[in-house]
Amino acid sequence: MSEIQQQIDRILARVHDGGRITYDEGTLLYKHADLLDLAEAANARRFQLNPQPFVTYLVDRNINYTNYCITDCQFCNFYALPGDNKKGYVNSKETLGKKIEEALALGATRILMQGGHHPDLPLEYYTDLVGWIHQTYPTIEINAFSPSEIQHISNVSGQSWHSVLSALKAVGLQGLPGGGGEILDDEVRKRVSPKKIMTNDWFGVMKVAHELGLTTTATMVIGFREELRHRMNHLQRLRDEQDDSLARFGSGFNAFISWTVQIENTPLARSRFAQEYGATSTEYLRHTAIARIFLDNLPHISASWPTQGAKVGQVALHFGCDDFGSTMIEENVVSAAGAITGAMPAMEPREIHRQIRAAGFIPVQRNTDYQHLCVYEDPAADEALPSLADIRERAAAQAKALAAAQKIANVTLLN
Numbered sequence: 001m002s003e004i005q006q007q008i009d010r011i012l013a014r015v016h017d018g019g020r021i022t023y024d025e026g027t028l029l030y031k032h033a034d035l036l037d038l039a040e041a042a043n044a045r046r047f048q049l050n051p052q053p054f055v056t057y058l059v060d061r062n063i064n065y066t067n068y069c070i071t072d073c074q075f076c077n078f079y080a081l082p083g084d085n086k087k088g089y090v091n092s093k094e095t096l097g098k099k100i101e102e103a104l105a106l107g108a109t110r111i112l113m114q115g116g117h118h119p120d121l122p123l124e125y126y127t128d129l130v131g132w133i134h135q136t137y138p139t140i141e142i143n144a145f146s147p148s149e150i151q152h153i154s155n156v157s158g159q160s161w162h163s164v165l166s167a168l169k170a171v172g173l174q175g176l177p178g179g180g181g182e183i184l185d186d187e188v189r190k191r192v193s194p195k196k197i198m199t200n201d202w203f204g205v206m207k208v209a210h211e212l213g214l215t216t217t218a219t220m221v222i223g224f225r226e227e228l229r230h231r232m233n234h235l236q237r238l239r240d241e242q243d244d245s246l247a248r249f250g251s252g253f254n255a256f257i258s259w260t261v262q263i264e265n266t267p268l269a270r271s272r273f274a275q276e277y278g279a280t281s282t283e284y285l286r287h288t289a290i291a292r293i294f295l296d297n298l299p300h301i302s303a304s305w306p307t308q309g310a311k312v313g314q315v316a317l318h319f320g321c322d323d324f325g326s327t328m329i330e331e332n333v334v335s336a337a338g339a340i341t342g343a344m345p346a347m348e349p350r351e352i353h354r355q356i357r358a359a360g361f362i363p364v365q366r367n368t369d370y371q372h373l374c375v376y377e378d379p380a381a382d383e384a385l386p387s388l389a390d391i392r393e394r395a396a397a398q399a400k401a402l403a404a405a406q407k408i409a410n411v412t413l414l415n
């Protein structure tokens, strides 16, 4: 057996015993370990942290309040420049409310609300919006504004991250999505999104969120022509920050999710290096396993079926993932660059159950904090879940009821 293989075996044995691995050991595994050995070790880590054979999922809707943005990320096809009134929008409360009501009718427990970096909207716009949603729909959890949006709001309003986040929390914000992480290494960020938040600030905003007790997740996108050291730098920084937040505040990121960059219709697709962007499914699975092994202080890892497809998402459940993400009722950012999502649930709960069970696990509906809302031990229970046709019917009935209610309200106002 080669010297390298002996080293790999020693490192993987430590993982199976619950031990931590170093940056150099992670790099060695990334480069040389057999893919299935990595899967086995990642699964060992997964069961050390989540011993039950459950795979969780969330019913939620992604909502965008605006797509105006001044940040020009090279991998984005979602945004419109200020002045582009054909593509650009700022959604009204009425439009957002309708989307939330549709989501509630489909059984959603959370909205994930994000937008572009609008040059003019003041802090009051965001606090008014979150406060209105919280007052009007008190049962829905509100996760909104990734660290880059918080930094932008802070810049526009001239207030600190702490003030901005405290004000949003006071009106009902429950947590921050980990979006905008991409590769958290400034060498890569300066190349693909030079105007967007840099690494120290991304973690700085999240630190304040942890201090305030807001729920957070961490994301990572691979395939920007980054080197292995950039990926390992991202993972190392994330683990260090998590150690620090847990020690100081007793809470930190509750999950990690990675996916491969989607570049369709983006400036990256038109660059001379277009063929070199992106990553294969095998690379995604290797990365997922390494992340699960290395991030021993993050409780949950989600599979990314919207970018990888359901089958690879299912395989990822054997590479250390204990969560299948969400139904994704509407997603407009990654799908604008080629992912598989749309205005209806991209995957209905019944299909999520089927994928999870076929992989050998028990499906569990969760909330944002990963608390279990319903454990579906019995496969017969899946029959009672709404099909896509049921969901469409329910959404149409909801829309009709809403239109009727609005008509009555208008008549009352006229009178």
Ligand code: SF4
Pocket (backbone or CB within 6 Å): 069, 070, 071, 072, 073, 076, 077, 078, 079, 115, 116, 117, 148, 193, 196
């Ligand atoms: S990724 Fe976000 S910040 Fe970057 S251009 Fe798109 S909307 Fe703007």
